[in-house]
Amino acid sequence: MALSFSDFEVTDLTQLNSEDVNQLLDRLATQLQELNPSLDLKRGVFKDTLAYYHAVLETAIRTNLERYQSARSLQQIEADPTLADDNVVNEVLSNWGVVRKEGTKAAGSVTIELSANTSVVVPAGFAFEANGLSYTASSTFTARTSAAQVSGSGDRLLVALSNGNFAFVIEVEAEAVGSQYRLNSGDLIIPDRPIANYATSYATSTFTEGQNTETNAELINELQLGLAAKTISNRTNMRSWLREYDAYSSVTNQSIVGYGDAEMLRDQHTIFPVSYGGRVDWYVRGQEPLQRTTQAVTATLISIAGTNESTWQFSLGKSAYPGFYEVDSIRREVDSASDSGFEITLDDRGNDLTGEGFLPDIINVAEGAYSAFQTTTIRFLDTVSDTASLVVGDTASYVYDITGVPHISEIQSLVSSRDHRSYAADALIKAPVPCFVQVTLTINKAAGDAEPDVDAIKNAIIGVVNQTNFIGRLDGSRILDAVHGFIQNDISVTDLDLFGRIRRPDGSVQYLRDADSLVVSDDPEKMVTSKTVQFFSEISDVSVNVQSAIPTAT
Amino acid sequence: MTQYSGTVQEYQGRTIDALAFDGAVPVGEVQLTQALVLPGQSGAVTTGIQKLVQRFVIELLTESASLTYQPKRGTTFITAFRAGIVRTSADIFSQYSLAELDARQNLQAEESNTDPADERYRSAELLSAVLSGDTAQLTIRVLSVAGESREVIFPLRVSAAV
Numbered sequence: 001m002a003l004s005f006s007d008f009e010v011t012d013l014t015q016l017n018s019e020d021v022n023q024l025l026d027r028l029a030t031q032l033q034e035l036n037p038s039l040d041l042k043r044g045v046f047k048d049t050l051a052y053y054h055a056v057l058e059t060a061i062r063t064n065l066e067r068y069q070s071a072r073s074l075q076q077i078e079a080d081p082t083l084a085d086d087n088v089v090n091e092v093l094s095n096w097g098v099v100r101k102e103g104t105k106a107a108g109s110v111t112i113e114l115s116a117n118t119s120v121v122v123p124a125g126f127a128f129e130a131n132g133l134s135y136t137a138s139s140t141f142t143a144r145t146s147a148a149q150v151s152g153s154g155d156r157l158l159v160a161l162s163n164g165n166f167a168f169v170i171e172v173e174a175e176a177v178g179s180q181y182r183l184n185s186g187d188l189i190i191p192d193r194p195i196a197n198y199a200t201s202y203a204t205s206t207f208t209e210g211q212n213t214e215t216n217a218e219l220i221n222e223l224q225l226g227l228a229a230k231t232i233s234n235r236t237n238m239r240s241w242l243r244e245y246d247a248y249s250s251v252t253n254q255s256i257v258g259y260g261d262a263e264m265l266r267d268q269h270t271i272f273p274v275s276y277g278g279r280v281d282w283y284v285r286g287q288e289p290l291q292r293t294t295q296a297v298t299a300t301l302i303s304i305a306g307t308n309e310s311t312w313q314f315s316l317g318k319s320a321y322p323g324f325y326e327v328d329s330i331r332r333e334v335d336s337a338s339d340s341g342f343e344i345t346l347d348d349r350g351n352d353l354t355g356e357g358f359l360p361d362i363i364n365v366a367e368g369a370y371s372a373f374q375t376t377t378i379r380f381l382d383t384v385s386d387t388a389s390l391v392v393g394d395t396a397s398y399v400y401d402i403t404g405v406p407h408i409s410e411i412q413s414l415v416s417s418r419d420h421r422s423y424a425a426d427a428l429i430k431a432p433v434p435c436f437v438q439v440t441l442t443i444n445k446a447a448g449d450a451e452p453d454v455d456a457i458k459n460a461i462i463g464v465v466n467q468t469n470f471i472g473r474l475d476g477s478r479i480l481d482a483v484h485g486f487i488q489n490d491i492s493v494t495d496l497d498l499f500g501r502i503r504r505p506d507g508s509v510q511y512l513r514d515a516d517s518l519v520v521s522d523d524p525e526k527m528v529t530s531k532t533v534q535f536f537s538e539i540s541d542v543s544v545n546v547q548s549a550i551p552t553a554t
Numbered sequence: 555m556t557q558y559s560g561t562v563q564e565y566q567g568r569t570i571d572a573l574a575f576d577g578a579v580p581v582g583e584v585q586l587t588q589a590l591v592l593p594g595q596s597g598a599v600t601t602g603i604q605k606l607v608q609r610f611v612i613e614l615l616t617e618s619a620s621l622t623y624q625p626k627r628g629t630t631f632i633t634a635f636r637a638g639i640v641r642t643s644a645d646i647f648s649q650y651s652l653a654e655l656d657a658r659q660n661l662q663a664e665e666s667n668t669d670p671a672d673e674r675y676r677s678a679e680l681l682s683a684v685l686s687g688d689t690a691q692l693t694i695r696v697l698s699v700a701g702e703s704r705e706v707i708f709p710l711r712v713s714a715a716v
Contacts, residue, residue: 014622021623040569043664044609056623
């Protein structure tokens, strides 16, 4: 039941607190008895029929008033945001310019591979499932066998793949709002009903949208941002300024490193080994989950080693995927996305500081890593293409998956614009230093226990990992806590294993492994500390083993 | 319908309750009307043994757990009728004996030793039970702590006419 200033309703009379009703009844009886000693208010019709129902109605009114007052009071809302009504919290916080971020449904493209070149129809609303979550086709799509048959917006051409299958692409939308519905490129998404000649299906590229509606607790945390001036000044002001832009509503965790922070290296560009300020490294997690996108590129052949072994190279400029983390799964355009891809032999990062406008002070690769100025040259080994007719310098089309977080370039442009830029400092927007996390655990159950919902458990685990703020540690207890929400009886969780891989800004890799906690080492000279690192995990990074290891109690 | 009325003097020193079942006569059987206020009339108040009797009747006829915030109040007597358990007079007696225990516990729990003896519950005996079509006719003798001795005080009415 919604309770708001504009929609004030009496609480359902069966949902009152029994203790409240009886306390009020006793008080009413006592007061009425004092007022009129000749009435029998210990028992009987006056008490059990008249006073009782009055107490029920009065309790309902008082309950509503308490909720109303609690919701109107910031102190009460902050004391327990879960008790306050959403509508009332919206109205109260709107007084301070804080607006709740509404959730959105994830949507994206799905590639369906068929084993034969035959036309099929996927009707609107056709259901798909991925990781236990449901999606539906956004309209009716028809796979056509020839380009001449493609006329309407729902017609899709079947493209022959190197594995003998034929692929076409459709658009789907999540059943409900939430970030857990976001799929990355290559994630399997399975039709709920049979499709003729179906071989496989997967997300073509990272889904767009797919955000959670802000909870009351999250909204309260933003209250200070509503009160703060929206300007690039101190940390609160800066986050408040960024929150003002709806386009960046997917941004979650942020860390702002500046003067006095050990991680700040850009303000030491002097012959003296001291910090002189005036530099800001603003680490922005553009969205909760890792974004994995598929892009096409033209690569150049640089060497041939054998009949089917050739080395190719391509470069990504700063606008290819600003702030990206890694390139992986390079494959030919005709190869299925389910292929593992070719081996990358070189990832040579750099910075491109050309162009118009204000440019931050960056003097080496590490300082510009994961920023909008980062570039790279990728070299990989193609072990499939026939090299007989190739010569060095030839070009060919490939596709690759690339990971990162969105909005790095857009926010950098905004921060660097003359209207917004601090006249005394240069601010560099960076994606957080990534720690890619793999989680493994075992669920022990008795033979008679129901199978746990593994997909839901995996989603809960990556939720914990991806929501961890800039605190420098991922504790196993938080993961176990999430898992325990899905199990009951004597079911237990054991063999927790956390494995982390930090790709440092200088390109080196640090591995973390622990059964208890992943703790980020304090290496400010490498810009790796709790202020710079964020944990990322995808559904494929979580392994949940279920075994019937507990004897049935007799 | 003749309405018997007590006098103000009879109510001296007693606490009163609203009359829930109106129309009682000094001798003989009559069907009472369950109403706090009869059409065109004022409500009435009562005291003494009649207060106890109506407490017992209300307790007996209230189904257990039907009062949301006082789930222990009431008995299973009417519940048994609703469930179709009661098919013979013997069934009524057995169900009544169960219900009377609950009623006794509830009624005595809200009494104190300082209350007038004729307003305090001792027992209620089912004297006869007759099933006739969809009607059950029960004769119950309610006994207060005062025992057989009692003074019946009729309801006190206030004229509704102005």
